[in-house]
Amino acid sequence: MPHKVIDVQDVVIRFTGDSGDGMQLTGSLFADTAAFFGNDITTFPDFPAEIRAPQGTLSGVSGYQVHIGSSAVYTPGDYCDVLVAMNPAALKSNVKWLKPNATIIVDIDTFDEKGLKKAGFKTDDAFKELKITHHNIIAPPITSLTAESAAIVGLDPKSGVRCKNMFALGICYFLYNMSMDHTINFIQKKFVKDQALINMNLKVLKDGYNYAGTVEAIADTYIVKPSKQEPGIYRNINGNIAVAWGLMAASEKSGRPLFCGSYPITPATAILEELALHKDLGVKTLQCEDEIAGICTSIGASYAGSLAVTTTSGPGLSLKSEALGLAVIAELPLVLVNVQRGGPSTGIPTKTEQTDLNQALYGRNGECPVAIIAPHSPSHCFQAAFYAAKHALEHMVPVILLSEGFLGNGSEPWKIPDMKDFPTINPPLAEKLDDNEPYFYPFRRDPETLVRRWALPGTPNLEHRVGGLEKNHQGAVSSDPHVHEQMVHERAEKIARIAHVIPPQEVIGEQEGDILMVSWGGTYGHMLSAESQLRADKIKVGLAHFDYINPLPLNTEEIFKRFKKIIVFELNSGHFVNYLRAKFPQFTYMQYNKIQGQPFIVAEIVEAINKIVT
Amino acid sequence: MPHKVIDVQDVVIRFTGDSGDGMQLTGSLFADTAAFFGNDITTFPDFPAEIRAPQGTLSGVSGYQVHIGSSAVYTPGDYCDVLVAMNPAALKSNVKWLKPNATIIVDIDTFDEKGLKKAGFKTDDAFKELKITHHNIIAPPITSLTAESAAIVGLDPKSGVRCKNMFALGICYFLYNMSMDHTINFIQKKFVKDQALINMNLKVLKDGYNYAGTVEAIADTYIVKPSKQEPGIYRNINGNIAVAWGLMAASEKSGRPLFCGSYPITPATAILEELALHKDLGVKTLQCEDEIAGICTSIGASYAGSLAVTTTSGPGLSLKSEALGLAVIAELPLVLVNVQRGGPSTGIPTKTEQTDLNQALYGRNGECPVAIIAPHSPSHCFQAAFYAAKHALEHMVPVILLSEGFLGNGSEPWKIPDMKDFPTINPPLAEKLDDNEPYFYPFRRDPETLVRRWALPGTPNLEHRVGGLEKNHQGAVSSDPHVHEQMVHERAEKIARIAHVIPPQEVIGEQEGDILMVSWGGTYGHMLSAESQLRADKIKVGLAHFDYINPLPLNTEEIFKRFKKIIVFELNSGHFVNYLRAKFPQFTYMQYNKIQGQPFIVAEIVEAINKIVT
Amino acid sequence: MKFTPQDFKSDQEVKWCPGCGDHAVLAAIQRALPEISEELGYSRERYVFVSGIGCSSRFPYYMKTYGFHGIHGRAAAIATGMKVANPTLSVWEMTGDGDSLAIGGNHLIHAIRRNIDINIVLFNNRIYGLTKGQYSPTSQWGSVTRTSPYGTVEHPFNPGALSMGARGTFFARTLDMELQLTRELMIEAARHDGTSLVEVLQNCVIFNDKTHSIISNREVRADRTIVLRHGEPMIYGKDKDKGLILDGIKLKAVTIGKDGITKDDILVHNAEEQDHGVHMMLCEMQWPEFPVALGVIRRVKDRTYDDMVRDQLTEVANKSQIRCMNDMLRSGDTWVVE
Amino acid sequence: MKFTPQDFKSDQEVKWCPGCGDHAVLAAIQRALPEISEELGYSRERYVFVSGIGCSSRFPYYMKTYGFHGIHGRAAAIATGMKVANPTLSVWEMTGDGDSLAIGGNHLIHAIRRNIDINIVLFNNRIYGLTKGQYSPTSQWGSVTRTSPYGTVEHPFNPGALSMGARGTFFARTLDMELQLTRELMIEAARHDGTSLVEVLQNCVIFNDKTHSIISNREVRADRTIVLRHGEPMIYGKDKDKGLILDGIKLKAVTIGKDGITKDDILVHNAEEQDHGVHMMLCEMQWPEFPVALGVIRRVKDRTYDDMVRDQLTEVANKSQIRCMNDMLRSGDTWVVE
Ligand SMILES: Cc1ncc(C[n+]2csc(CCOP(=O)(O)OP(=O)(O)O)c2C)c(N)n1
Ligand SMILES: Cc1ncc(C[n+]2csc(CCOP(=O)(O)OP(=O)(O)O)c2C)c(N)n1
Ligand code: SF4
Ligand code: SF4
Ligand SMILES: [Mg+2]
Ligand SMILES: [Mg+2]
Numbered sequence A, B: 001m002p003h004k005v006i007d008v009q010d011v012v013i014r015f016t017g018d019s020g021d022g023m024q025l026t027g028s029l030f031a032d033t034a035a036f037f038g039n040d041i042t043t044f045p046d047f048p049a050e051i052r053a054p055q056g057t058l059s060g061v062s063g064y065q066v067h068i069g070s071s072a073v074y075t076p077g078d079y080c081d082v083l084v085a086m087n088p089a090a091l092k093s094n095v096k097w098l099k100p101n102a103t104i105i106v107d108i109d110t111f112d113e114k115g116l117k118k119a120g121f122k123t124d125d126a127f128k129e130l131k132i133t134h135h136n137i138i139a140p141p142i143t144s145l146t147a148e149s150a151a152i153v154g155l156d157p158k159s160g161v162r163c164k165n166m167f168a169l170g171i172c173y174f175l176y177n178m179s180m181d182h183t184i185n186f187i188q189k190k191f192v193k194d195q196a197l198i199n200m201n202l203k204v205l206k207d208g209y210n211y212a213g214t215v216e217a218i219a220d221t222y223i224v225k226p227s228k229q230e231p232g233i234y235r236n237i238n239g240n241i242a243v244a245w246g247l248m249a250a251s252e253k254s255g256r257p258l259f260c261g262s263y264p265i266t267p268a269t270a271i272l273e274e275l276a277l278h279k280d281l282g283v284k285t286l287q288c289e290d291e292i293a294g295i296c297t298s299i300g301a302s303y304a305g306s307l308a309v310t311t312t313s314g315p316g317l318s319l320k321s322e323a324l325g326l327a328v329i330a331e332l333p334l335v336l337v338n339v340q341r342g343g344p345s346t347g348i349p350t351k352t353e354q355t356d357l358n359q360a361l362y363g364r365n366g367e368c369p370v371a372i373i374a375p376h377s378p379s380h381c382f383q384a385a386f387y388a389a390k391h392a393l394e395h396m397v398p399v400i401l402l403s404e405g406f407l408g409n410g411s412e413p414w415k416i417p418d419m420k421d422f423p424t425i426n427p428p429l430a431e432k433l434d435d436n437e438p439y440f441y442p443f444r445r446d447p448e449t450l451v452r453r454w455a456l457p458g459t460p461n462l463e464h465r466v467g468g469l470e471k472n473h474q475g476a477v478s479s480d481p482h483v484h485e486q487m488v489h490e491r492a493e494k495i496a497r498i499a500h501v502i503p504p505q506e507v508i509g510e511q512e513g514d515i516l517m518v519s520w521g522g523t524y525g526h527m528l529s530a531e532s533q534l535r536a537d538k539i540k541v542g543l544a545h546f547d548y549i550n551p552l553p554l555n556t557e558e559i560f561k562r563f564k565k566i567i568v569f570e571l572n573s574g575h576f577v578n579y580l581r582a583k584f585p586q587f588t589y590m591q592y593n594k595i596q597g598q599p600f601i602v603a604e605i606v607e608a609i610n611k612i613v614t
Numbered sequence C, D: 001m002k003f004t005p006q007d008f009k010s011d012q013e014v015k016w017c018p019g020c021g022d023h024a025v026l027a028a029i030q031r032a033l034p035e036i037s038e039e040l041g042y043s044r045e046r047y048v049f050v051s052g053i054g055c056s057s058r059f060p061y062y063m064k065t066y067g068f069h070g071i072h073g074r075a076a077a078i079a080t081g082m083k084v085a086n087p088t089l090s091v092w093e094m095t096g097d098g099d100s101l102a103i104g105g106n107h108l109i110h111a112i113r114r115n116i117d118i119n120i121v122l123f124n125n126r127i128y129g130l131t132k133g134q135y136s137p138t139s140q141w142g143s144v145t146r147t148s149p150y151g152t153v154e155h156p157f158n159p160g161a162l163s164m165g166a167r168g169t170f171f172a173r174t175l176d177m178e179l180q181l182t183r184e185l186m187i188e189a190a191r192h193d194g195t196s197l198v199e200v201l202q203n204c205v206i207f208n209d210k211t212h213s214i215i216s217n218r219e220v221r222a223d224r225t226i227v228l229r230h231g232e233p234m235i236y237g238k239d240k241d242k243g244l245i246l247d248g249i250k251l252k253a254v255t256i257g258k259d260g261i262t263k264d265d266i267l268v269h270n271a272e273e274q275d276h277g278v279h280m281m282l283c284e285m286q287w288p289e290f291p292v293a294l295g296v297i298r299r300v301k302d303r304t305y306d307d308m309v310r311d312q313l314t315e316v317a318n319k320s321q322i323r324c325m326n327d328m329l330r331s332g333d334t335w336v337v338e
Helices: A023-037 A088-097 A113-118 A142-153 A157-161 A164-175 A181-190 A195-214 A239-254 A269-277 A291-303 A314-319 A321-330 A357-362 A380-395 A405-409 A481-501 A521-536 A556-561 A575-583 A602-613 B023-037 B088-097 B113-118 B142-153 B157-161 B164-175 B181-190 B195-214 B239-254 B269-277 B291-303 B314-319 B321-330 B357-362 B380-395 B405-409 B481-501 B521-536 B556-561 B575-583 B602-613 C022-040 C056-062 C075-085 C097-103 C105-114 C159-165 C179-191 C276-284 C305-319 C325-330 D022-040 D056-062 D075-085 D097-103 D105-114 D159-165 D179-191 D277-284 D305-319 D325-330
Strands: A004-007 A010-018 A040-046 A061-069 A080-085 A098-106 A136-138 A220-223 A232-238 A258-262 A284-287 A307-312 A334-340 A371-373 A398-404 A411-415 A465-467 A513-520 A541-546 A548-550 A563-570 A589-593 B004-007 B010-018 B040-046 B061-069 B080-085 B098-106 B136-138 B220-223 B232-238 B258-262 B284-287 B307-312 B334-340 B371-373 B398-404 B411-415 B465-467 B513-520 B541-546 B548-550 B563-570 B589-593 C047-051 C066-069 C090-096 C119-124 C170-175 C196-201 C225-228 C242-247 C250-255 C292-299 C335-337 D047-051 D066-069 D090-096 D119-124 D170-175 D196-201 D225-228 D242-247 D250-255 D292-299 D335-337
Touching (some): A023 A061, A023 A164, A023 A232, A080 A088, A080 A164, A088 A098, A088 A113, A098 A164, A142 A157, A142 A164, A142 A195, A157 A195, A181 A195, A239 A258, A239 A307, A239 A334, A239 A405, A258 A291, A269 A284, A269 A307, A291 A321, A291 A334, A291 D075, A307 A380, A314 A321, A314 A357, A321 A334, A334 A380, A380 A398, A380 A481, A398 A521, A513 A521, A521 A563, A589 A602, B010 B023, B010 B164, B023 B040, B023 B164, B023 B181, B023 B411, B061 B088, B088 B098, B098 B164, B142 B195, B164 B220, B239 B269, B239 B334, B239 B380, B239 B398, B239 B405, B258 B269, B258 B291, B258 C075, B269 B284, B269 B405, B291 B334, B291 C075, B291 C105, B307 B314, B314 B321, B314 B357, B321 B334, B357 B398, B357 B548, B357 B575, B380 B398, B398 B405, B398 B521, B513 B521, B521 B541, B521 B563, B521 B602, C022 C056, C056 C090, C075 C090, C075 C105, C075 C305, C097 C105, C097 C159, C105 D105, C119 C179, C159 C292, C159 D159, C170 C179, C170 C276, C179 C196, C179 C292, C250 C276, C276 D277, D022 D056, D022 D090, D022 D119, D022 D179, D047 D056, D056 D090, D075 D090, D075 D305, D097 D105, D159 D170, D179 D292, D250 D277, D277 D292
Parallel strands (some): A010 A080, A258 A284, A307 A334, A371 A398, A465 D066, A513 A541, A513 A563, B098 B136, B334 B398, B513 B563, C047 C090, C119 C196, C170 C196, D047 D066, D047 D090, D119 D196, D170 D196
Antiparallel strands (some): A040 A061, B010 B061, B040 B061, B371 B548, C170 C292
16 A cells, blocks of 8 residues: 655654763754755754763663754654654653654654563553654564674674664655665775665664554655745754864954864864864864863963954853953953853753853853854854954953854754855954054054954063053053052943944844843744744744843834833843843843753743733 | 139041051050040051051051941041151151141151152152141151150160150140040050060150150040940950950850851951951861851851851852852851952952942852841941841851951940840751651751751761752752742742841931931941931931841831932842842832942032932 | 661662773772771761763762762762862762763863862773763864764873873772772772872773773783782783883883793882872883883872861961951951041 | 064063072073074074963963963973974973972973973972972971971982983073073073973072072182083182092092192093983082082984974885875775765
8 A cells, every 4th residue: 555645844863872872963863854955954863961871771872853944843742743762661751752643653662561660660551651643653573683784794782772763763764755876885885894784774764664664553655845945055064163274264354363272062062073183284282181271271382473262051150250351461362162051050061051151241259241143043054153253352351152052063054155245354463563552552442443463472562461460551550549540441442342344234024113122042943943833823923032141232222112011031030131221221021031051932922922912 | 723624425546557656556455445435436447458668668568457436436537637657658658548637747867868758758858748737736746756756765776766665655645634544454464474675665655655745736635425335344346356255145045056167368367367266265266278268167057057157258159159059059057258448359358348238148159148237336236247147057057247457457345244234046957757657857847937957967866968959848959940949939938038036127317218328238337427418408318228138127118219319239239139120129219339458438419419319 | 877889878769871890990999989988987978979961971870889870970079079078088080081081071180189088980982872972072183982983083091101190199990891900909999098099991882892901801811901009010911921121211121031031021010109100101001112000000109188278277266366357357457437 | 583582471460479590591591592593594483482370380471472371380282282283383381390290200301202392491499389498308307397397207309310211312500680691591591402401500589598508609609510511610609610530430629739630630521421320410500519400401413202203204205105184084994886
């Protein structure tokens, strides 16, 4: 009986299994295939803090969610249409993410006594215990089938069984009428030195595909048509890689060599790892003894003339606070990338949150403002990083690029830009001694931007000293009350004036009216989806999603004036809304906050607005 | 001709000279004498960052201002009635603090060509250059007179001349009809091993006194009558010592031994130094390798059952941010004393500011609230420290005691309390395993206060683990979204509930009406003086000066409702006012800010209010 | 009360990767503790296990003792505070090569310098495990890792040498799979008054598999390592025919019976020598020139910080008149208003 | 261009206390720089002086070169970043015993381990000067200071020993008043490729006066210190009659002509010995058992971090096809939408 092929708008698939089951790879192969085919995609890996917790236990479950669509998709999806669960623990911990009529794919071999017990089931019917009734369940004995195949290709069962994720992947490809070419290619490249492994992987992949073709549980298959996309060359990109590349692009456009002093920390490490690869483009990375050395080597490199960068996450941002103050008072360009994770303290390191905004805004001793930019999607990280570097270099300030684990690990297709479409970056390099100055005055400012000049060691006659003590424009240490007051003012005003070179804030949806939804950073996709859904429901709202946190765009106040109610959505206790209360106290703000280490669900945003409307 | 003796209400004397001239000692001897006599006093040392900058230069000038009164004095005084300037540089850098008809005492010997040049004078008439015309000038050749005396007592001139500050002090005692007994006593004790030095100091002191009796410039002398003070035993105390003692008092009242892990930093070092003296009361101090170790050793000591304290200033607070988060999530008692100084970065370390409030409130990654208490006067530091420790111990939270250089170094008379008038402190010590618990659940909470219990290592059967990862009530690591949300909420709410045990906020002056002045911390004296002056000028205002920053007193909102205008005064860019905007956005706030590394001047507060009124 | 290893196992599931060297260390320590408790008279509630962050730093969760899983690099400071606050505790610091030598390097050398009486177990897998495979301060020159795709260009620390440089009083080294030796060294560490540093050469199967196998492989281990014991000659090898001798002012590995070398030429290990020079050389021995030294390399008696703090407290208190706050507040310069 | 010391003096008033040992070091460095410039062909704009916080850390303000007065303890990290970013700079770190051994200890040992080519001058006055007299990690046991009113109870670091423990390639020691020796050592430090650590035993007249005078007093200096020179016998003393010999595996101070000791018994200093053991012993020599070692104690050739980073960059670039961002962005897995 040939299956019916049904067109669907979009589909959410969640791959879950043991940390050793290769779910991250499986998910990304699926995502790549969809992207190559022309679907829009968004992905969201969700893994535990342990490297390999005991097999089969709840704490060892690793997940990867892919949302593919025939038109733009902005989030990895609230709930899933298909759940791949390679063992009982994976099923148990992911059942909460199922849509009402979702398809479930399990390896039934793992649902034996031992497996059920490890996952904490009390009976031998996991499905019943979890109250799974309305779902389609595809339950091949994947482990034993794979073991058999291993024997066929002549591989030992142990290595063979490692390929069982391919079986599940094959089923998924069949289910969505997708081509296996990309995955086949990948396998052939990856195992180029081991033909047996190539054979094995390909066999299991195809076995899965064929199995799906025969099993009764699959009544229909689906197709997600390609989305209409602008012509161009595309690639999948995650936020961490995009940050690395954006910084490299800024280095090219500024002529300043890229230096990154850093210390590994989840979920920011991948930026350092990516930068370390690009020595061919002159990128220098220095893995330091700690975060403080990370920022301090970068400050040194900045003084010496590099585009200096330091990357970290929450606890590391805390550690860098003192030195960040040094960059502020020395007025040196620096990009500090902070990929937020669940806090406080070590917190929940592999989960996402927006709870470092307060720290970014206020977390330093003394009057110590820094510029802050927040990317809003994985691919936007490229642009955000580029502009963070541009502003840092051109305004001689540290800029915090405030990313999120959700963005850093998440991926989406990206139309590769041409570097000629990006502006050049012009740092205010000092080349020679000013006329009439006996020596170089490091803190003499451009009257319009208040930016000081950057005199690089090695330049004759511009010898000068900077440092953490308050100084006057000539660069001499001063504790004069008025010098201090003026310098405090100028350092803040210099950042405020960056507002003159950033784009005005856009409003999506209604341009004026009753309700303005406000948000920032990685919640963009969810906010956007909520806005469309509300629009579909005939509820009119505007959405102002901020990329620029400090300074805010110049038209912010004017936008706020056009709405009766302003409601600020954040994955924290209300950092941005309180910042707005300080900046524009004339408005009344409502707020919606979630602090669960998880992204928003579109439905909860919609509901929050519905509550206000009714 | 006998001098006329005139009664004066209060007088401000400013002792200034080279860092090596002993001005800090001179000033405090004068202050002590006045205090012993029964005057109320407030003092303010104002010294440079250098230890001994080249003699005679502007950067080497050190100052000490004393305000004495026959009724309560709350500030060290805006401007001075008498300026002692031991050299031309001291005169030059302090002329801005003179009252219109002030008396100036100088050592005219130092106004020679060399001295004038070092201080950057261009002519040989320093007074004319500084446009000093209306002032009484007393200008004995102190250096040469002292050198002569040295010869008489048989001391080499070099050691002898070191006593010249005593000459100026003698003049001051004469001028204000004060007894020299206290100073004589002090000298005899201090140099007990060197009779020649005793003789020398006493001789020079009396020489100064006698000189004043004969010199024409002194037409009249003054007397500041003793102020009416409550009966009791008094002593002079500065804020840093008071903090140390307040903590020791809390240790006694809680039965928890005091442990201080710290790292020296201006202007907080004196707290560590003072604590190090009191080994007889069981105080353990550990001077660590850095501020991070300072707080981490304290966290370890707290876990082990001590009243744990760490002391620092701005840059150190920044460094402690990560570990402070650990104390928050582990829910351990800890007092972090931060004595604020001018920032950002190293900034202007010997000057005062209130610019670390933002850092105290928000400077940590993740949702990471801490309690914050700010002392308002040198002697109030005792009580503030005591209660900071009490709340920390009883509520199992870190508390930041946010002091200021102005308070730490400043001093005032203090009526010594009796320890029996202080409450006992009852930390929630766990003594045995709860019934029905298989093991100790470290994060089980008191339903009313949300406080967890403190199980000390060494207690049988209460073995348990704490740490920086999110945990559930049982103490198991958890990344469950709802556990996280609940714990985030409970950690914040636990602090909020401290509001139930703190005193309601008082309002000074008008209890309702047009204008409420709001302030916090070390500006208290200036605000209070401004309030009295405004009252004298028939301008009616209320003053709400906050000691409790987080949580705020429960009646805060109610107070704000009673006034039409609220104006918040701070020595920063507006940290507290923005905090209030976040907490009570329903009110409109005005603000008055000063960031000069200097305390307020009463006159500027009065003027700010006058501007609003008219 | 007599304990068994079981008494030190917490109810928490052990979450290290199957095959990780950490499991063996956990087992060795759980076996050592009953013995230590018996010998030193410690009850279970006196033990505190403190750690930083890293795979190895999860250790405290698996012990049924008091425990503190701290923040990255700060375990030594936290442990120091505990021990000074309550010197009767038996404080154990569990730390990784990243935790204690990268971010925590300073606290480590200061703990050692102060000779605070804590026991430090350094799990040296020459990699950052928890963050998935970046190089650490002990990674060998040229290591290809996630952050050094073209190989590292920096010299690794030798934890033993660093401890000598910081004036350490106790240093020992073991291999994760040498459960018995590890157990023994833990007992030695517990006995020692002062900072005991035990380096465990540990395997990370996932990110740095076989990093130590050039010396630790069963077949070669006896020839490429030497277990030093105080007072015994420095002899090693499968056939006990290899040894160390003095060559001028340096050490030299020799074969007994070759080149006229006899047993008497072999150096006798003096773990109690005050001078750090020789211990330094022993710590630095590297295969193939030398066997890698295991066992207790240095163990010298010295005053401990916690004892001295306590003694000073008592001494000052004994001399003082002041017994309570009321006394103190009224001492010194005061005056009376009536 | 030929420089004079004057060319390295900034217009800023020198604000150290009269009599502070820092003045002499400033003078010695200002005298060394013209020579270094000549020998190594450096122009003035290539020098950068970097410091932390402390009295000694005010140094950069007094030099007419590029300079960075950093934050407390972080000078080594700042200097490392500068040198890696621009290896053509001549980077000098000026630091105190508190700055580099208390808060900055970790950055110091890591700089040394990496062998980054910077010159570190450590002003060791065994006290925190700028904060007015608290003990430091080099304060001698029992020191009475503002934070140790009853005496310290901790062992001081020996900066030389610590540097050996961190696998240092260059360590030298001098006295503040030995202007000529200091000058000479600065030149040696500049010549050395890799991290050069020069410890200056410096006097703080205000808070720790005479801390070194037991060995540095003019009358006893020759007998209580030894200036080591590579390749020369370790002889010292006013009358050049004292020396060091080998005693088993340890050093011993002897008098030539006594107990049958002749000149030939005296050890010859080998600063270029790879092994750290002997240099460690030399660093640790303390009066009265030994003379305190001055001069270049260790100077061994090794790869420097900054060179290796640069070389790796070139090597990788030479092998790569990718020349610019547009190339890079289009490499790897991409697809085309038409
Ligand atoms: C302040 C801070 N920086 C970085 C991290 C990330 N981090 C956690 S563990 C670790 C290194 C672990 O290596 P190691 O100490 O060798 O332990 P292992 O996992 O190898 O046992 C790092 C970099 C962190 N948690 N906190
Ligand atoms: C983060 C931080 N902690 C503490 C201080 C205070 N502080 C400044 S210098 C110093 C110690 C100085 O001692 P040392 O490095 O020996 O220099 P010296 O003054 O003796 O030359 C300290 C503790 C600071 N400025 N910053
Ligand atoms: S990643 Fe390595 S060190 Fe960590 S648990 Fe696994 S094997 Fe052990
Ligand atoms: S305090 Fe000491 S170290 Fe500092 S400048 Fe004065 S003498 Fe030198
Ligand atoms: Mg490791
Ligand atoms: Mg010092």
